[in-house]
Amino acid sequence: MAPETATVELAFSPLPAHVRTARLIATAVARRGGVEESLLDEVRLAVGEACSRAVEAHRKQCPEEPVRVELRDGGDRFVVVVTDRVPDDDPTRSGGPEPVDLTELNGELNLGFAVIAGLADDVNIASTPSGVEITMSWPVKKD
Numbered sequence: 001m002a003p004e005t006a007t008v009e010l011a012f013s014p015l016p017a018h019v020r021t022a023r024l025i026a027t028a029v030a031r032r033g034g035v036e037e038s039l040l041d042e043v044r045l046a047v048g049e050a051c052s053r054a055v056e057a058h059r060k061q062c063p064e065e066p067v068r069v070e071l072r073d074g075g076d077r078f079v080v081v082v083t084d085r086v087p088d089d090d091p092t093r094s095g096g097p098e099p100v101d102l103t104e105l106n107g108e109l110n111l112g113f114a115v116i117a118g119l120a121d122d123v124n125i126a127s128t129p130s131g132v133e134i135t136m137s138w139p140v141k142k143d
Contacts (some may be wrong), residue, residue, distance in 0.1 A: 006070060007029055007033070007071050007073050007074070008025060008071040009068070009069070009070050009071075010022055010025060010064040010068065010069040010070075010071075011013070011067070011068050011069075012066055012067055013066055013067075013068055014054070014055040014058035014059050014063055014066070014070075015055065016052070016055055017074070018051075018055070018067075019048055019051045019052050019055060020048075022047055022048070022051045022067075023045075023047050024044075024082055025069075025071070026043055026047040026071055027040050027043055027044045027047075029071045029073065029078075030037050030043045030071075030073075030138065031074075032072030033074075033078045033140055034073070034078070034140040034141050034142075035078045035138050035139070035140055035141070036139075036141050037085065039121075039138050039139075042119045042120065042138070043078070043080070043119075043138060045094055045115075045119050046080070046116050046119035046136050047069070047080055047082070047136075048078045048117075049081055049112050049115050049116050049119070050080075050082035050112075050116055050134045050136065051067060052112070053084075053112045053113075053130075054067040054082055054083075054084035054086075054134075055067055055133075057084050057086040057132075058084060058085070058086060060061065060086075061086045061087075062086060064084055065084075065085040066085075067082070067083070067084055067097070068081075068082070068083040068084075069081070069082050069083075070083075073140065074104065075107070075140070076139065076140055076142070077122075077136050077137040077138065077140060078137060078138050078139075078140055079135065079136070079137045080133070080135070080136045080137070081133060081135045081136075082133070082134045082136075083131060083134075084131045084132050085130060085131045086131050086132065086139060087128075087129055087130060095119045105111045105115075112126065113125055113134075114118050116134060116136060118131045119136075120136035120137065121138045121139060122136070122137045122138075123135070123136050124128075133137075
């Protein structure tokens with residue numbers, strides 16, 4: 001089995017119009033990577049939700065910083081990582097990535113995380129002092 005490699009990396013300014021582009025690219029790469037056709041809507045919606053959350057956070061706190069999306073295939077999973085650069089303001093955080101409650105970040109209710117968890121096959125949301133990283137994956141059909 002070949003290791004996962006970064007197939008596509010996106011960095012876009014935090015504008016809502018760019019979320020659609022990220023969804024379209026993610027869906028195209030997922031299709032090419034072997035994700036079942038029946039899962040492509042879930043990929044599209046989960047990536048859209050993660051990118052929309054990041055865009056909203058950036059627009060409020062760091063509008064000059066780009067949102068980053070990494071799409072990986074080549075293994076038995078299609079992996080999408082959406083990273084924002086909005087710092088976690090928890091002064092007790094040690095500095096390493098820490099799991100995030102799917103409904104709460106910085107004391108605010110975040111239903112978007114719960115939506116993402118319902119759409120992606122596997123989800124890991126981690127918060128660091130430099131931002132939030134949402135990793136989602138879906139199985140790839142084997143030939």
